Amino acid sequence: MTDRNAYSSWGRYDHKEGENAMYLSKTLPGNKTELVPHYGRWDEYNTYKFDNVSIGNLLDLTDDAVRQKVGVNLDAITKITETEIDMYDIPNTIAEWARKKGYNGIIAPGTRGVKDYENIILFNQNYIDDVLKHVPSDIKPIEK
Amino acid sequence: MRKEDYKEIKNYKDEPEGSVNKRIYDRYFLPFQEYLKKYYSDDKRLDRWKYFTDKFVKPLFDGTPYRNYRDFLYQATPPFCPDPEKLEIAWELLKDDARFDEELKQFFAFMCACGFLEDWHITFEQFLRISNWMHPWYEEECERKESILEVLNHNYGVTYLKSLLAGAPWLKR
Numbered sequence: 001m002t003d004r005n006a007y008s009s010w011g012r013y014d015h016k017e018g019e020n021a022m023y024l025s026k027t028l029p030g031n032k033t034e035l036v037p038h039y040g041r042w043d044e045y046n047t048y049k050f051d052n053v054s055i056g057n058l059l060d061l062t063d064d065a066v067r068q069k070v071g072v073n074l075d076a077i078t079k080i081t082e083t084e085i086d087m088y089d090i091p092n093t094i095a096e097w098a099r100k101k102g103y104n105g106i107i108a109p110g111t112r113g114v115k116d117y118e119n120i121i122l123f124n125q126n127y128i129d130d131v132l133k134h135v136p137s138d139i140k141p142i143e144k
Numbered sequence: 145m146r147k148e149d150y151k152e153i154k155n156y157k158d159e160p161e162g163s164v165n166k167r168i169y170d171r172y173f174l175p176f177q178e179y180l181k182k183y184y185s186d187d188k189r190l191d192r193w194k195y196f197t198d199k200f201v202k203p204l205f206d207g208t209p210y211r212n213y214r215d216f217l218y219q220a221t222p223p224f225c226p227d228p229e230k231l232e233i234a235w236e237l238l239k240d241d242a243r244f245d246e247e248l249k250q251f252f253a254f255m256c257a258c259g260f261l262e263d264w265h266i267t268f269e270q271f272l273r274i275s276n277w278m279h280p281w282y283e284e285e286c287e288r289k290e291s292i293l294e295v296l297n298h299n300y301g302v303t304y305l306k307s308l309l310a311g312a313p314w315l316k317r
Binding site: 002003006007009010016017037038039040041076079081082083084085086087089113114 | 146
């Protein structure tokens with residue numbers, strides 16, 4: 001991931017001018033909903049599928065009971081507004097808290113289309129390197 | 145935005161002032177000038193614009209050697225790389241354009257130099273007149289959006305425009 005001192009890209013679960021994060025989708029259709037059409041056409045992207053990857057200690061915001069404990073409702077973390085400052089305020093705060101508490105990342109409800117998918121957000125490059133160490137370095141993008 | 149979402153937004157009418165839902169409602173149902181006055185009269189809305197332009201736009205105009213800028217891009221890994229020759233051509237055309245302030249002129253020259261308009265198969269003048277300038281590759285079903293030139297005709301329109309441009313999906317993907 002990009003060093004925050006060079007550039008902080010600011011997403012729903014990575015704070016502006018804070019550490020960056022890696023965003024993945026649990027499923028291929030979910031990934032497509034996430035990217036298309038908001039970020040462009042599907043064929044503009046290379047998409048990689050990681051099999052047999054084990055990730056632990058994630059804050060699962062798709063779980064009603066977890067959200068209740070965190071004190072946030074689904075609507076507050078899945079809103080789409082014109083500018084990031086409005087829609088990222090609450091999820092940014094949760095992500096900052098999760099980092100401080102030592103979570104490796106977050107399982108988050110998708111926010112685009114009919115919102116029927118889930119994303120995985122990972123906080124730390126060393127952890128990402130570790131969980132992906134069994135993935136072949138010459139992995140090919142899936143065919144579209 | 146889908147029609148279902150638009151119907152849902154109508155239900156936000158009586159949400160408390162200051163809430164995100166009220167803001168979303170206002171975007172669609174308040175006259176645009178009133179919306180701008182209510183939400184974009186504060187320069188704090190420009191924090192992200194300043195952050196982005198300080199990093200990626202101003203160094204192209206403040207005498208920073210291009211090799212230093214390129215080294216920075218290598219570290220920052222953004223999804224764009226402005227071409228210095230295209231930048232020079234764009235700046236020649238934009239530098240005396242009275243429709244925009246200096247920051248916007250520099251941003252638009254940067255944008256042209258990144259090749260976005262070529263990707264979208266539109267000219268700069270077309271870009272200024274389309275309503276889907278945040279995502280020129282598709283039109284949303286129920287979107288309410290003024291063109292860039294229309295936005296700039298309003299008080300606080302510059303703040304609104306800069307706030308949105310700084311978060312444009314074509315700068316993030």
